[in-house]
Amino acid sequence: MPSDSALVTAQTSHSLKRRYRRILTFAAIALAQTWWFELVLPKFGLKKRVAKSRTRRLQKLARKFRVLAADLGGLVIKAGQFLSARIDVLPVEITRELEGLQDEVAPEPFESVVAQIEEQLGLPLTVAFEEFANEPIAAASLGQAYRARLSAGLAGDLGFAEVIVKVLRPGIDDVVAVDLKAIRKVGSWLSRIRLVNRRADAPALVEEFAFTCLQEIDYRVEAQHLERFAADFSGDPWVATPTVIWERSARKVLTLSNVAAIKISDVSALESAGIDSNKVAAELARVTFQQMFVTGFFHADPHPGNIFVTPQGSGSSVPFTLTFIDFGMMGEVSEVLKQDLQTLLFALVARDARGYVMAIQRLGVLLPTADTVQLERAVSALFDRFAGLGVADLTKTDPRELRDFAIKFNEILRTLPFQMPENFLLLFRSISLISGVTSALNRDFNMWDAVDPFARTLLNGGASRTFGAAGRQLLSTLTTLASLPQRLDALISRVENGDLVTRNPVLEQKVKSVSASSTRLTIVIVLTAAVALVLNLW
Structure with a gap:
């Protein structure tokens, strides 16, 4: 008779295989439906009927994917969030439906979370932390976050006690491996579709997605990202970040100072605190x-x-700071x-x-x-x-x-x-x-x-x-000005071909009548206008 651990292993393996099949089945059906409606039916004179039903069909497909993602969690949710930004490849009916896909799933049992923390830190939970909440403040597809208090000795050394502890879901490594295997397979299918491969390299996009996701399941990478970001803005009083408590962090556990404040989208709370939301928007853009x-x-x-x-406070040089958290997904x-x-x-x-x-x-x-x-x-x-x-x-x-x-x-x-x-x-x-x-x-x-x-x-x-980039930009501008006589010839050719893009039809007619004898005068006019633009920006 198989042992309990063997049964658990068998069940886990079966669950992962079923997960893999569900992802590929959904993708296969979606691609088959697209092929049938967009390629086959139009050949039988049904192009107008297909176009009429396209919006409804695409929205239905996107909603089905949202249901699948919410059920499976893992990288399926992440993939949906990434796809919502692919307006160059996907129809807007799909990207709009996916925009609201939330990375929220049911939390893991507390006992398994405790076991994960103790295994990673090599300490009993009661030694590592003075207090640790039983319920998470957030439960995402890859990990969960809890409020906690540091032990008195460590808190005294750091100068604060309130922290947030992020814990990866137990077994997430296997889930991510299966999801990436399925997504890579779908990427290989897409690479054979002309509509897709002429706009994007699907396998390359999958690998970029995979690289980002693999970084997200190593909290040591996130901690390094955080400290690099903090260093980049060390001289900017408008930007703040949490502090990493390395003594209570590992690959699957990350402990940070608790920097919770007003959520940036809570306009009423900002107003109550006397903070100008327009100034917040301006600083965020900057x-x-x-x-x-x-x-x-x-x-x-x-x-x-x-x-x-x-x-x-009143003694600060700025009325507020923008405090960023969650540095698992960064770009360079x-x-x-x-x-x-x-x-x-x-x-x-x-x-x-x-x-x-x-x-x-x-x-x-x-x-x-x-x-x-x-x-x-x-x-x-x-x-x-x-x-x-x-x-x-x-x-x-x-x-x-x-x-x-x-x-x-x-x-x-x-x-x-x-x-x-x-x-x-x-x-x-x-x-x-x-x-x-x-x-x-x-x-x-x-x-x-x-x-x-x-x-x-x-x-x-x-x-x-x-400064170097700005100097190079100015040099590029000056080089462009120096080459204007040759470019003017090309401009005239475009006019003669009817390809001139102009904001003034009268000017276009005048340019069409430019002759060799007036070319120099035209060059002077264009040069003067271009230099004025550069000086205005400079």
Whole structure:
């Protein structure tokens, strides 16, 4: 007769195999349905009927995935959250349904949590902590968090006693291994689908996702992330982080100082504390830009539950701090990517449609074969009409205008060979979350107002780390100016071909009539305008 441990092992193995089959079965059915409706039926003259039912079908599919993710937990929830940011690959009907996928599952039994802590720390729970709550304050798919008090001796050395203890779920290593095996299989299937592989390298995206998730199940990595982030902002009085208690931390247990304060999305609590929510939004935007464009190391999961607003006393130089927690999911920006992102930022600030399109080409978002004339025209119209408008302003805009513009813009995007580079996955997720938080803080908050002064700071060499990049950007601008005579010839060719993107039809007609005798005068005019723009930004 098999022993109890053997039975448990057999049951666990069966459960993991069943989990693997459920994930693959769902993916296989979803892909088969998509193939049938999007490829087979249109060949039999049913294209209009398929298009009519598409939204309903996709929403139903996304809701089924949400049910599956909530039931399985583990990396299935994480995968859904990542997919919600893949607007370049997935239809908006799916990404919108997945946006609200919450990483909340039933907690593990307290006895198994205690056993995990004692095994990891090599100490009885009563020795490691003076007090330890029986119920978790949060139970996510990978781990749980508890309130606790440090033992008196350690608390005296550190100067505080109240802590938060994060504990990985027992058996999570096996769950993650099975989930990654299934997700890699699905990624290999997707790589054979033309609609997907021409926009993204599915296996590469899966590996990036896997790398991030494997880091999340090693709390020592999270602790290192936290301390690196804290060092990056050590001179910024607006930013704070918890303290790592290394004496009570290990791979599956992480103990941090308790920094709980006002949840950043709790506007009424901010008002009660005398804190201006618009100032909070502005500082959050600045700190986000600092991470992405300067330090190159950013928090990739900045949802409202991971950012507190901590009021400061009258003796402080700032009225509050933005206190970040949960550093399991972080992103890193290389020096080359950072410089390209800065170029994109400068194009946005200058409302330079052509510069913007060239920047996203350099970033790898647009493939080299893309015909960008229509996109440049659309971006130019976007800058002209909507640049500088906050959320509140947009709500006052005629909905028909917004809808018509969105439809036209979407049609243009779908005709272009674009993709979301693998290293943009976390970056895009972070920007999306921050945008939602700032809008919730203040519907009148204008991201353009936050971008402008930050870009000017970069151009002015406001931070020593960016001075070299700013200098290179200026050199690039001057090089562009020096090559304008040759570029003007190309401009005239575009005009003759009817491809000129301009905001002034009268000017376009005049440029069409440029002759060789007036070329020099035109060059002078263009140079003067370009130099004025540079001086204005500088």
